[in-house]
Structure formats: structure tokens, C-alpha cells
Amino acid sequence: MNIKKIHQMVLKDGLRHFKFKNTKYQDVPYEEKKGSIFAYRNKKNMICGRGVVITSLEAVEENQSSFTHWTPNVYRYGTYTQTKPRITQGHRENNIRQINTFYVDFDIKNQKETFNCNDILVSSLDLGFMPTLILKTDNGYQAYFILKDVAYVTATSDFKVVNVAKIISQNIREHFKRDLPVDMTCNHFGIARMPREDNIEYFNKDNSYTFSEWFNWSMQQDDLLYTNKNNRVVLSGIEGKKQIDEPWYHLLKNSSKICGKKNLMGRNNVIFTLALANYASGIFQTECLKELTKFNNELDTPLNKSELNKTIVSAYSGKYKAASREFIKILCQTWVDPNLSQKELFISQRWHKFKKSREQRQRSHLSEWKEDVIDYVIKKTTKDNPYIRAPKKVIIEALGIPERSLDYVLKDLQEEGSLIYSFKRGRGGGITLASIRTIALSLIEVSKKAREVYYQYLSRILEFSLEKVAEVFDNVLVNLRELLDEALFEFDTG
Structure with missing residues (x-):
């Protein structure tokens, strides 16, 4: 097993090949600056943010035996808020340069839970996509689904690739959550375990899929996004308030720039979600059709009439209960303002998540x-x-x-x-x-x-x-x- 090739497979063309300074190679060719990743020598340092910024594959290989965590998806740049000790800065969503992989963190939360690498593989067969890599961690496993092609985050697409990739990642986790203990609070594009000689449980280089394949699969997972499950956060207004009274509803309804493009959560999703809010709020279907027809006509690129009617009929079919808050938040951040927070979108601020330890909750609040x-x-x-x-x-x-x-x-x-x-x-x-x-x-x-x-x-x-x-x-x-x-x-x- 060539660990160097595994690192290259994950990072793809995100980093330079050679160090910009102090390279051990002679007569290296000139390389333009590319991206950066972040690496940490142990979990304690990772939690404190004490790490290093890496911009070359050469540096990854020089230090790989001493690193335990890294960011497998590449960022545009990396900095430090201070140098003694070095506290890394820049690993945030609006700084992502390219998405190379999805990963799922399987974390045993109590002694009654038992599973192994084979359980992940069996569940993957049902998923239809096999993991490229499975790593053993202190409390479970991490599975990497490495992309065959890079998903670049560009200004020309208004950085919407990140939101699309987040939906895909969420759907992958929803699948595994049915049978296995998945950490649903883990950042979709944050810090993960680094592949090392001593933690690789499974690897198959042929198990890689294109971003388009993942997207097409994800678009068929509407039931995951709109099903009312007990362990999901489901949109519901506070007592006396209807969903159509929530701030998010009016923000989406007043946006005329929503369109339908490949690989985007677009106008179909928005109209379906608005219609679902009307249904949950007790609005008659004819009234909903009238209001959303007006909304659709004001879009720069509206849906055709038959598609609009079909979408609203589907929302009123009774099959769906409500859209998840996470999904609504992504829609609003994609089409209204990427900086919108939960407090600005929902009147009721109740969230139901997997219970964390007191120490974890304190760290979350502190951040x-x-x-x-x-x-x-x-x-x-x-x-x-x-x-x-x-x-x-x-x-x-x-x-x-x-x-x-x-x-x-x-x-x-x-x-x-x-x-x-x-x-x-x-x-x-x-x-x-x-x-x-x-x-x-x-x-x-x-x-x-x-x-x-x-x-x-x-x-x-x-x-x-x-x-x-x-x-x-x-x-x-x-x-x-x-x-x-x-x-x-x-x-x-x-």
C-alpha cells in the first residue's frame, strides 16, 4: 500500500508538488501557488487549533507520520492568528478552493454499540457507492468517498458548489445513520483523520465516483430531505405561528434571482418548499397555486405552468410533512444571502440533535x-x-x-x-x-x-x-x- 499515492488521490491537484522554500529536491520546476490544507499532530492540538498550514505534497509526505488529522478538502489559503504556538486560521466554508472527497465519521457513543469495518461495507452496498478508504479511529471509523473528479469552488458559479456538495454529504450521512452510529454534527468539509500506515482498514482505488454521479443520486433522495423523522430537525412554527409567517419563507418568496441549473438546488426545490409550507400552514391548494404562480412569474427564469402545477400537487399530496431546517438554511444561503444565520431564518429556535458530552457542548458554545x-x-x-x-x-x-x-x-x-x-x-x-x-x-x-x-x-x-x-x-x-x-x-x- 503506497500511502503517498493515497494522499495524492485525496488531494489531487490542490497543492504544489514541491515546497516553496527549503525543498530537498534540486532544480525543481517553477510552480504557481495553489491551495492550502491544515494538519494537526494530535486530537488535543486539533481541538485547540494548534496546527500547521501546508501548501505542498512534499511537506505532507515529510510530516505524515507525525500528523493525525488534516483537511482533505483544499482551501484557498491558510494563515495563523498567532505564531507561538501556531493557531491556524482559514478552514471555513467561504475559503474552500476545491472539494475532493466526502467523509463520514462513525463514532461509538456508548459501550452497547458495536460494529466493524464490514458493517460499513455492507451498508455501502445498499447505498450503491462503495467507500474508497476506511480509517480506524479512537472511537470508531471514518469512511472516505474520494471523488474521481475535483469539484472546484468558483466565483462564476457564485460558490454554490459548496451548498450542493453539502446536500450530497448530508444525504450520505442520512443513509448510514439508519443502521450505524454516524456523527451528524461533524463539519462536512472540516478536519478529518489523516490516512496513515497504521490506521487504514480498507482501501480500493477503483471505488471513486464523479461529482455528477453523486449529484444524480442525491437528487433522488427527496424523501430524506422532506420526511418527518423523530431524529431530524423538522420545521414547525411556534404555537400560534404558521410556517408561512417564518422569516425564511418571505426571504425566499421575495428573491427573483432563483433559477434552475445543473448541480444546483434551484427553483423547483424552492417552489416545492414554499408550497409545503403553505400545506403545513393550512392554506388551500388553490390559494397556494395563486400565490406561487405570482411568485413564479416574477422570477427571471420561471418554471413552465405544467411543471409549477405538478410541483404544488406533489407538495399537497400528503406524502411529505416538512422540510428540514438544514435544507431550508442551505436554500436561503444559496439564493438570498450566504451569511444568513438560524436566528434570522426561524422564529422558533429549537433544534434537536444527538446529545453531546458536556465538554463538547461547552466547546461548541465557546466557538x-x-x-x-x-x-x-x-x-x-x-x-x-x-x-x-x-x-x-x-x-x-x-x-x-x-x-x-x-x-x-x-x-x-x-x-x-x-x-x-x-x-x-x-x-x-x-x-x-x-x-x-x-x-x-x-x-x-x-x-x-x-x-x-x-x-x-x-x-x-x-x-x-x-x-x-x-x-x-x-x-x-x-x-x-x-x-x-x-x-x-x-x-x-x-
Whole structure:
């Protein structure tokens, strides 16, 4: 078994062949910059984000015996929020360069559950697609379904490939969930186990399928998306509220850019989902037809009349109960705004998921709260007014974070170099918050003298010593300049 060829099969053309710096090969040909992946030396480091950015296959092979986790799908770039220790940044959906593989995490959650590699293969026969690779993990297995062709994420397609791939990945997991303990909360394109000589249980290079084959299969899985199952999140308004009163319904209905294209969750899916909401809300089919006919006529590329009628009749057939929230969220992020959150889409915020351990739930909340705080600061500040000052109670109410948790989040964000804050008690006091990166970006081109004056201003506002302010922002500015020079991609891994 050639582990190097397995890595190449997963990563495809996503990385350079050779390290940009310090390559062990002589007279290597010039290679344009490609993408980046992230790798981690153990699970503890992965959870803390302590890893390395890798941009070449050479670096993968040099370090593969010491890495346990990586990102098999390639990102456009990778950076670090800090260098000692190195905390990786950039492994998020809007930075994906290409999708190379789908993977499923089978995780034993209690001692009563027992299964093995053969159980995954048997279930795969029923799926109709066999895994390329199965890895043994501490608590179960991970199955890779490596694509035969790369699914590139491009601006010309408005990055909708990610949303389509997410639906496919979700359907794969839904299939295996029937019989096996699948981790449904695992990020579709995040961090996975890295194939190594000591963890490969099964490998067949011939088990690879095109993105089109997966898409065609996924389009036949409507029952998975629209069936009312006890272990799914099903859309239902809160008492006294109908589904047609939910924010998502009006956001979709007011979008005229929805169209039907190959490999996209398009207007058929949107109209079916809107019709289903009408059905669940007790609206007569004739009234629904009237409203959605008007909606369809206002689309830039409407459905023909017979297809529209057929879609609405199907929604009112009684076969379907409601669309899953995940599916609705993807539709809205695809056709309305990719940054829409659950809170902006649904009146009722109840979600039913597999219960996690207390430690896992705390980590999940911490990550979400960090994002909420950063987003809040960025939205409330400008280049001319780079900080916000508000009573602690106001920030707690705005973000919905418990007071003690907010204290912990702020401390954590400041330690990792994302935020700088100060707190003053008593009358006229409150919390002062500023985004370190936002301020640094505005300072990167100014003169040293102008920067020193600005540091004095920040020192007074934030009530930090001038030396502390200078230390924080000088370090960030150095990292930003390195990033702009692309040196940050090449620290010691290539």
C-alpha cells in the first residue's frame, strides 16, 4: 500500500508538488501557488487549533507520520492568528478552493454499540457507492468517498458548489445513520483523520465516483430531505405561528434571482418548499397555486405552468410533512444571502440533535460565542471609530451570552490576538472593545510617526499602557506584512 499515492488521490491537484522554500529536491520546476490544507499532530492540538498550514505534497509526505488529522478538502489559503504556538486560521466554508472527497465519521457513543469495518461495507452496498478508504479511529471509523473528479469552488458559479456538495454529504450521512452510529454534527468539509500506515482498514482505488454521479443520486433522495423523522430537525412554527409567517419563507418568496441549473438546488426545490409550507400552514391548494404562480412569474427564469402545477400537487399530496431546517438554511444561503444565520431564518429556535458530552457542548458554545463577539465588534466599529464602549449588561443582552461566559470569551479572544478589551466598574464604566485585526489593517500603510500617535490614542481609550498597545499591534502588523508577502504560507512545512 503506497500511502503517498493515497494522499495524492485525496488531494489531487490542490497543492504544489514541491515546497516553496527549503525543498530537498534540486532544480525543481517553477510552480504557481495553489491551495492550502491544515494538519494537526494530535486530537488535543486539533481541538485547540494548534496546527500547521501546508501548501505542498512534499511537506505532507515529510510530516505524515507525525500528523493525525488534516483537511482533505483544499482551501484557498491558510494563515495563523498567532505564531507561538501556531493557531491556524482559514478552514471555513467561504475559503474552500476545491472539494475532493466526502467523509463520514462513525463514532461509538456508548459501550452497547458495536460494529466493524464490514458493517460499513455492507451498508455501502445498499447505498450503491462503495467507500474508497476506511480509517480506524479512537472511537470508531471514518469512511472516505474520494471523488474521481475535483469539484472546484468558483466565483462564476457564485460558490454554490459548496451548498450542493453539502446536500450530497448530508444525504450520505442520512443513509448510514439508519443502521450505524454516524456523527451528524461533524463539519462536512472540516478536519478529518489523516490516512496513515497504521490506521487504514480498507482501501480500493477503483471505488471513486464523479461529482455528477453523486449529484444524480442525491437528487433522488427527496424523501430524506422532506420526511418527518423523530431524529431530524423538522420545521414547525411556534404555537400560534404558521410556517408561512417564518422569516425564511418571505426571504425566499421575495428573491427573483432563483433559477434552475445543473448541480444546483434551484427553483423547483424552492417552489416545492414554499408550497409545503403553505400545506403545513393550512392554506388551500388553490390559494397556494395563486400565490406561487405570482411568485413564479416574477422570477427571471420561471418554471413552465405544467411543471409549477405538478410541483404544488406533489407538495399537497400528503406524502411529505416538512422540510428540514438544514435544507431550508442551505436554500436561503444559496439564493438570498450566504451569511444568513438560524436566528434570522426561524422564529422558533429549537433544534434537536444527538446529545453531546458536556465538554463538547461547552466547546461548541465557546466557538459560537467567539464568532458572535467578533461579528458584533466589527459591525459596531468603523475605521474612524475603531472601538465600542457599552455597559456590560447591554452587550450581554445583545449577544445572549451569560456574564461569566462573556468574561471567559473576551479573555480567550484577547489571548489569541483577535480582540483587545478593557473593563471599568462604576458610573460611566463598561466594556471597551476593539478588533485587533481591523485596527492593524488600517495602520499597515501609515508612517511610523502616525502609528505612534495612534498608539497613544488607543492607550488612552483602552486604558492600556503605551508599551502594551505597541507590543500587541506591532506583532500583528508584522504578521500581516508577512501574509501579504505570502511568507506566512511557508513557515517550515512548505
